Amino acid sequence: MINPATGAPVAEYALAQPADVDAAVASARAALGGWATATPAERSAVLAKLAKLADEATADLVAEEVSQTGKPVRLATEFDVPGSVDNIDFFAGAARHLEGKASGEYSADHTSSIRREAVGVVATITPWNYPLQMAVWKVLPALAAGCSVVIKPAEITPLTTLTLARLAAEAGLPAGVFNVVTGSGADVGTALAGHADVDMVTFTGSTPVGRKVMLAAAAHGHRTQLELGGKAPFVVFDDADLDAAIQGAVAGALINTGQDCTAATRAIVARDLYDDFVAGVAEVMSNIVVGDPGDPDTDLGPLITLAHRAKVAGMVERAPGEGGRIVTGGVAPDGPGSFYRPTLIADVSEQSEVWRDEIFGPVLAVRSFTDDDDALRQANDTAYGLAASAWTRDVYRAQRASREIHAGCVWINDHIPIISEMPHGGFGASGFGKDMSQYSLEEYLSIKHVMSDITGVADKTWHRTIFTKR
Numbered sequence: 001m002i003n004p005a006t007g008a009p010v011a012e013y014a015l016a017q018p019a020d021v022d023a024a025v026a027s028a029r030a031a032l033g034g035w036a037t038a039t040p041a042e043r044s045a046v047l048a049k050l051a052k053l054a055d056e057a058t059a060d061l062v063a064e065e066v067s068q069t070g071k072p073v074r075l076a077t078e079f080d081v082p083g084s085v086d087n088i089d090f091f092a093g094a095a096r097h098l099e100g101k102a103s104g105e106y107s108a109d110h111t112s113s114i115r116r117e118a119v120g121v122v123a124t125i126t127p128w129n130y131p132l133q134m135a136v137w138k139v140l141p142a143l144a145a146g147c148s149v150v151i152k153p154a155e156i157t158p159l160t161t162l163t164l165a166r167l168a169a170e171a172g173l174p175a176g177v178f179n180v181v182t183g184s185g186a187d188v189g190t191a192l193a194g195h196a197d198v199d200m201v202t203f204t205g206s207t208p209v210g211r212k213v214m215l216a217a218a219a220h221g222h223r224t225q226l227e228l229g230g231k232a233p234f235v236v237f238d239d240a241d242l243d244a245a246i247q248g249a250v251a252g253a254l255i256n257t258g259q260d261c262t263a264a265t266r267a268i269v270a271r272d273l274y275d276d277f278v279a280g281v282a283e284v285m286s287n288i289v290v291g292d293p294g295d296p297d298t299d300l301g302p303l304i305t306l307a308h309r310a311k312v313a314g315m316v317e318r319a320p321g322e323g324g325r326i327v328t329g330g331v332a333p334d335g336p337g338s339f340y341r342p343t344l345i346a347d348v349s350e351q352s353e354v355w356r357d358e359i360f361g362p363v364l365a366v367r368s369f370t371d372d373d374d375a376l377r378q379a380n381d382t383a384y385g386l387a388a389s390a391w392t393r394d395v396y397r398a399q400r401a402s403r404e405i406h407a408g409c410v411w412i413n414d415h416i417p418i419i420s421e422m423p424h425g426g427f428g429a430s431g432f433g434k435d436m437s438q439y440s441l442e443e444y445l446s447i448k449h450v451m452s453d454i455t456g457v458a459d460k461t462w463h464r465t466i467f468t469k470r
């Protein structure tokens with residue numbers, strides 16, 4: 001493992017093989033019964049203890065997250081780790097809230113009731129951008145529901161997932177309920193996604209890989225849940241608070257060096273505000289401090305790898321050929337690490353690569369719109385549908401944007417905040433199913449209808465539909 005800020009090694013770890021995946025799935029299968037039949041209160045107590053231990057381990061988790069991803073220490077300290085702790089704490093509570101229709105006589109001859117049961121063994125595969133949060137978003141609702149888990153973190157960022165599993169054991173989670181297999185997508189990811197003896201496959205990552213995972217799971221008819229890529233629109237209407245929109249665009253585009261599936265990537269700005277918006281964003285971006293992620297004064301850390309920086313830089317370099325104007329950035333600073341300056345590209349064409357494809361870097365592209373219909377048309381002109389924002393002081397415009405933009409989350413006058421009680425998940429090429437919130441717990445539960453005869457007679461009234469007693 002390499003520190004993307006320095007190029008220096010961070011840690012060494014063993015690469016699992018497909019045989020290790022078999023062993024981890026067998027361990028999860030063996031542990032399932034005991035955990036699935038623990039009472040909600042027993043499960044909740046273990047998860048609450050895990051939240052406490054994770055909170056106490058904040059300094060270690062921050063250090064691991066910063067060294068393996070290069071994210072700024074301020075982001076890891078104020079967002080990644082406390083957000084993860086809060087999410088664990090939320091699922092400790094959610095474990096005790098299982099909802100369903102009231103038991104009752106929906107037929108005069110029967111009492112019906114609903115049971116909610118753990119789906120079973122869950123295989124999960126996570127990306128490198130928020131390693132701890134993505135592990136928590138997948139593993140915690142599964143554990144709260146009574147499932148056992150085998151998780152494969154991204155091969156370049158396994159540290160905090162391993163620490164989370166260690167803390168879970170310390171919190172009293174029974175052995176075998178939470179298993180980690182480290183290794184590549186090609187070897188371990190494919191073996192896990194296509195494993196016959198899991199019951200569900202959950203995935204967070206890119207859209208092409210998510211589709212491969214879904215195909216592998218489909219071979220066994222397994223339930224899937226996919227959180228995939230995004231290309232979030234950021235719509236600025238002509239009555240917006242321009243200063244708020246400028247600051248929001250920079251924060252929304254640069255969070256985690258733009259390696260965020262909900263990052264603001266396509267600013268769609270009213271013609272009257274366009275020039276001032278572009279100038280304002282460029283000015284704020286030019287003052288961003290790029291550098292050592294361990295320094296609390298640093299705003300922007302490196303991209304995850306040199307290869308990923310080359311991909312981002314290539315897309316930016318091709319933009320002028322498609323009509324884009326690089327207003328600021330487009331530069332990789334000299335020296336070690338995979339750093340890249342915040343980049344603003346104006347006047348891009350609707351068919352250009354930077355407007356249509358996920359860049360996953362600190363790059364904001366901007367276009368103008370003519371009227372509200374055109375703004376919403378441009379916002380929806382994408383296969384993705386994960387997140388979006390609308391900036392306006394007009395309540396009717398805000399309502400219309402939230403109704404008509406096709407995305408799993410629409411922010412009004414903000415972009416990025418998330419909260420444990422509310423769901424996160426996309427539409428279209430951004431996947432399906434939810435992370436976080438009670439909706440996510442639902443993903444990991446099967447609903448069973450139990451229908452009990454209350455007449456006690458052999459000769460049920462409905463039998464005459466099938467045969468007549470002679």
Ligand code: NAD
Pocket residue numbers: 125126127128129130134152153154155183184185186188189190193204205206207209210212213227228229230260261358360386426430431
């Ligand atoms: P990725 O798709 O390359 O890899 C994700 C995971 O899949 C990794 O663990 C990888 O090892 C594994 N993998 C790779 N090939 C596989 C295969 N054939 N079978 C099974 N597993 C395989 O994604 P990434 O580069 O790690 O992460 C960035 C992507 O994740 C972006 O597209 C981003 O938008 C997306 N993302 C989405 C969300 C969301 O909530 N929607 C959140 C974070 C990241």
